[in-house]
Amino acid sequence: MARNKAAQGGKGTPATVALTRAGAEFTLHAYSHDPDAASYGEEAAAALGVSADRVFKTLLADVDGALTVGVVPVAGKLDLKALAAAVGGKRAAMADPAAAERATGYVVGGISPLGQKKRLATVVDATALTHPTVFVSAGRRGLEIELAAAVLVELTGARTAAIGRA
Template structure:
C-alpha cells in the first residue's frame, strides 16, 4: 500500500484524492490493449487478480439524476436492485457520453473516486468479503487497490446486494 501523504504517481483526480485524504492504497498499472472492450476482464487478467476482487464502476440513469453502481467485473448488475436502493422505479445504464461528461473520466477508466459531480453511490455488498478491492484509477490500464471501508467512506456510498448470485 502507498503510504498516506506520499504523492500519488498516477496523477489522476482519484489518486490525488486518496493522497490528500491520507488513505492507504496501491496503484496497479498494466498496458491496456486498445482493441479490448471488456475492461474489467482485461484488468483481472493483466493484474493476475481474481475477477471477483475487481469492481467496475457503472453510471446509471435514474430518471431525474445519475448514480453510480459498483459491482464485480465477473457479475451482472441487477438494475432492479440498484433502482430499489436509489428509491426509484427503474434505472438504465447512462449514455456513455453523459457518463464521461458527469464523471470527468473516459469509459473503461471511470473511477468511483473524485468524479466531477458527487453522485449517489451503491457498492455491491460482496466487496465487504475482501480485505481490499480493485477499482479504476481514472484511466484505462490503471487500477487502485483499496479497502472496501475506505471506498465506502470516500464515495459516501452504501452497500447492498446488486448482483445475481
C-alpha cells in the first residue's frame, strides 16, 4: 500500500490530511457515487469490487448524552447495547443526523472516522482486525480509504469490541 499525500481534487479531505500528517500508509479509492443508492456502504463495496465485510460504515450514537462513534461492517448493523457497554455506558440511541454532521464536519453518507472536527469516543468492530486492510469513508461520498485496521484503531484512539450484528 503506497502512502497517498492528498485526495483527488487538491488538498484532500480532513481524513486524508490526518493520515498524511500521521505518516500512515493508505490507498485512496474513488468511484462514481449514485445519489439514489439505498446504502452508501454497500454501493462502495460493489463499486470497488470488495467484500462488504471489509467495508466499514461510520455511525454516530448518543450514549448517555455523549456522541460516540461506532465503526461496523456495512453488511451488518450497529448493536447499540454493545456500543454503550464498550464505552461504559448504559443507553444508546442513534444520533440526530444534524448533530452528527456538526460534530464530525462531514455529511451523512460521507462521515469518516478519521479527521473529525471533535475527537469523539470511538469503537471499531473487532472483526476489522481479521482483515489485512479495511475500507472506510474518506470524508466524501464516492471516496474510500483503504488502510490497516490497526492504523485505523490507533489514529482514532478507538477501542475494539463486538459492536456489529448481522
